[in-house]
Amino acid sequence: MGIYIFRRMVSAIVVMAMVGVFVFLLLRFAPGDPAAIIAGDNATPQMIAGIRERLGLNKPLPVQFMHWALSMLGGDFGSSIFTGRPVLQLLSQRLEPTVSLSILTWILSVTMGVSFGILAAWRAGGSIDRALTVFAAVGFSVPVFVVGYFLVYFFAISTRWLPVQGYQPIANGVGPWLVHLILPTAALSVPFIAFIARITRASMLEVLSEDYMRTAAAKGASPYAMLFHHALKNAGVPILTVVGLSFAYLISGVVLTETVFNVPGVGRLVVDAINSRDYPIIQSVLILTSGLYVLINLAVDLAYTLIDPRIRY
Amino acid sequence: MSQTSAEIKVVSQGRVRTRGLVRIVRRHPLIVTGGGLLVILIIAALAAPLYAGDPMALDPFKRLQSPSPDMWFGSDNLGQDVFARTMYGARISLLVGLTAAVAAALGGLLIGVIAGYVGSFDRIVMRVLDGLMSIPTFLLAIALISLTGPGIVILIAAIVIPELPSVTRLVRSVVLSVRERPYVEAALCGGARLPKVLWRHILPTAIPPLMVQSANVCAGAILTEAGLSFLGAGMPPEIPSWGNMISSSRLYLPIAPVMLFAPGVFLAITVLAVNLLGDGLRDLFDPRSKRRR
Numbered sequence: 079m080g081i082y083i084f085r086r087m088v089s090a091i092v093v094m095a096m097v098g099v100f101v102f103l104l105l106r107f108a109p110g111d112p113a114a115i116i117a118g119d120n121a122t123p124q125m126i127a128g129i130r131e132r133l134g135l136n137k138p139l140p141v142q143f144m145h146w147a148l149s150m151l152g153g154d155f156g157s158s159i160f161t162g163r164p165v166l167q168l169l170s171q172r173l174e175p176t177v178s179l180s181i182l183t184w185i186l187s188v189t190m191g192v193s194f195g196i197l198a199a200w201r202a203g204g205s206i207d208r209a210l211t212v213f214a215a216v217g218f219s220v221p222v223f224v225v226g227y228f229l230v231y232f233f234a235i236s237t238r239w240l241p242v243q244g245y246q247p248i249a250n251g252v253g254p255w256l257v258h259l260i261l262p263t264a265a266l267s268v269p270f271i272a273f274i275a276r277i278t279r280a281s282m283l284e285v286l287s288e289d290y291m292r293t294a295a296a297k298g299a300s301p302y303a304m305l306f307h308h309a310l311k312n313a314g315v316p317i318l319t320v321v322g323l324s325f326a327y328l329i330s331g332v333v334l335t336e337t338v339f340n341v342p343g344v345g346r347l348v349v350d351a352i353n354s355r356d357y358p359i360i361q362s363v364l365i366l367t368s369g370l371y372v373l374i375n376l377a378v379d380l381a382y383t384l385i386d387p388r389i390r391y
Numbered sequence: 392m393s394q395t396s397a398e399i400k401v402v403s404q405g406r407v408r409t410r411g412l413v414r415i416v417r418r419h420p421l422i423v424t425g426g427g428l429l430v431i432l433i434i435a436a437l438a439a440p441l442y443a444g445d446p447m448a449l450d451p452f453k454r455l456q457s458p459s460p461d462m463w464f465g466s467d468n469l470g471q472d473v474f475a476r477t478m479y480g481a482r483i484s485l486l487v488g489l490t491a492a493v494a495a496a497l498g499g500l501l502i503g504v505i506a507g508y509v510g511s512f513d514r515i516v517m518r519v520l521d522g523l524m525s526i527p528t529f530l531l532a533i534a535l536i537s538l539t540g541p542g543i544v545i546l547i548a549a550i551v552i553p554e555l556p557s558v559t560r561l562v563r564s565v566v567l568s569v570r571e572r573p574y575v576e577a578a579l580c581g582g583a584r585l586p587k588v589l590w591r592h593i594l595p596t597a598i599p600p601l602m603v604q605s606a607n608v609c610a611g612a613i614l615t616e617a618g619l620s621f622l623g624a625g626m627p628p629e630i631p632s633w634g635n636m637i638s639s640s641r642l643y644l645p646i647a648p649v650m651l652f653a654p655g656v657f658l659a660i661t662v663l664a665v666n667l668l669g670d671g672l673r674d675l676f677d678p679r680s681k682r683r684r
Contacts, residue, residue, distance in 0.1 A: 096522025108538035219663035221614050223621055224655035227644060235645050330529030334618050352537050352624045360534050368526045
């Protein structure tokens with residue numbers, strides 16, 4: 079077990095190093111001068127020369143990479159071209175809305191997705207199952223920003239039940255915070271609910287056809303005990319895998335949803351960075367989210383042993 | 392007498408034909424629905440100049456009009472015909488989706504086959520792909536485009552590159568399993584050259600899962616292009632792509648919702664058609680999956 083955790087961690091570090099090499103080479107092989115890209119459009123030749131000196135662009139590539147990687151490991155992710163402030167500081171200011179939106183989306187989509195999936199598998203072929211199949215196909219195909227505008231149109235513009243856009247920090251009270259996050263969360267959750275429900279249904283159906291389920295039924299287990307005690311536990315591994323993998327998908331959704339609802343989070347920071355050609359911000363978000371993705375999937379791998387004692391490494 | 396028998400024959404033939412068609416629809420409802428929708432969309436996109444107006448024509452006197460028999464989806468803030476723009480927008484989405492699917496399939500096939508046969512290449516490439524797979528695809532596309540500026544070629548490259556790892560892994564796994572099969576060994580012992588074995592034995596095994604995967608890539612590419620254009624990092628803004636249309640109409644949502652919902656609904660239908668086709672193909676090639684879903 080200890081050896082497994084160690085090996086898994088080493089491979090996560092190797093993957094992270096590959097991500098680093100890749101992101102590093104992205105800038106070096108881009109058309110144009112990397113120093114000019116980092117300096118921005120309004121930079122003077124002196125500024126560009128200074129950045130070239132600082133990045134060590136006249137040194138060999140491996141030396142440049144070590145230099146670059148070490149400064150990131152030391153917490154220096156560079157400065158924004160547009161505001162001149164450290165990227166990490168800008169990111170930390172934008173973290174609360176994004177984390178709030180992501181956590182609410184995870185909670186909503188896992189609870190809804192897993193319950194829909196269980197219901198559909200329990201009455202496979204029935205009307206709930208059919209409705210779910212249609213919802214899963216459509217929900218997975220409609221882009222989150224289109225869902226977002228539909229929700230805005232019907233629940234904010236036409237009925238005025240909810241705010242059209244914007245964000246309130248949780249420090250201003252849980253009520254306003256939650257009210258502003260209802261529509262973004264609902265929009266962002268649609269594809270996840272569809273995806274998780276589909277996987278849950280498939281893996282539940284697989285388990286429900288096992289011999290031990292028939293045995294449980296023969297011994298008089300209630301439907302509740304059968305579904306939740308016998309089946310869900312065994313169907314948990316694929317569901318957990320999907321929840322881990324969907325993180326990458328969550329990020330694109332967050333960028334789009336924050337744009338629709340004008341939520342001042344990390345996603346808006348990235349979009350503003352595209353428009354002002356602020357590459358240091360994009361590079362840092364790329365590295366940090368990749369790191370988070372590697373960590374989440376590491377955690378998911380290790381969590382397998384907790385939910386399924388049969389998996390031993 | 393002979394006339395009646397001829398009639399009977401015609402009638403029965405007709406019945407057989409419809410039965411055949413009904414059977415195909417019954418057996419493969421997803422392929423028929425998805426494929427049918429996709430064919431209609433492709434024809435509508437290609438034939439747009441025949442029935443839709445000029446998507447670029449400006450008319451300052453007809454701004455933000457409601458839908459009318461003249462302009463089915465009304466007009467946008469510049470007085471452009473939203474119906475014409477939506478129909479021309481299908482061209483961009485389908486072009487990006489199909490090109491990305493073909494490019495990812497060919498790229499994955501090439502790298503996957505080499506990786507499956509050349510051990511040293513395999514070890515390096517798989518580590519590189521592991522790294523590439525850990526970078527969220529949408530952000531990677533944003534980074535690529537922000538380095539080079541918008542344009543359709545870089546856009547397709549930015550969509551295809553993040554998709555390569557999954558396609559390559561698929562092809563590689565097929566190669567690794569098929570190349571150990573007795574019939575492949577027999578072919579090689581019988582003097583068949585490696586390219587011939589690849590063409591005759593490995594490619595046909597890889598094609599079915601590759602088609603399913605390509606449908607996924609296609610749907611993803613259409614969504615990514617729309618998303619990137621929506622953020623202002625995709626197609627140049629004057630091009631009538633669905634993402635651009637949604638982006639430029641968001642300010643007018645309260646007064647001209649059709650301007651936003653027309654491209655939005657078409658976008659959703661197109662992606663749905665591709666996804667249905669992909670699901671149908673998977674059921675066709677892997678009947679086990681049908682039972683499960």
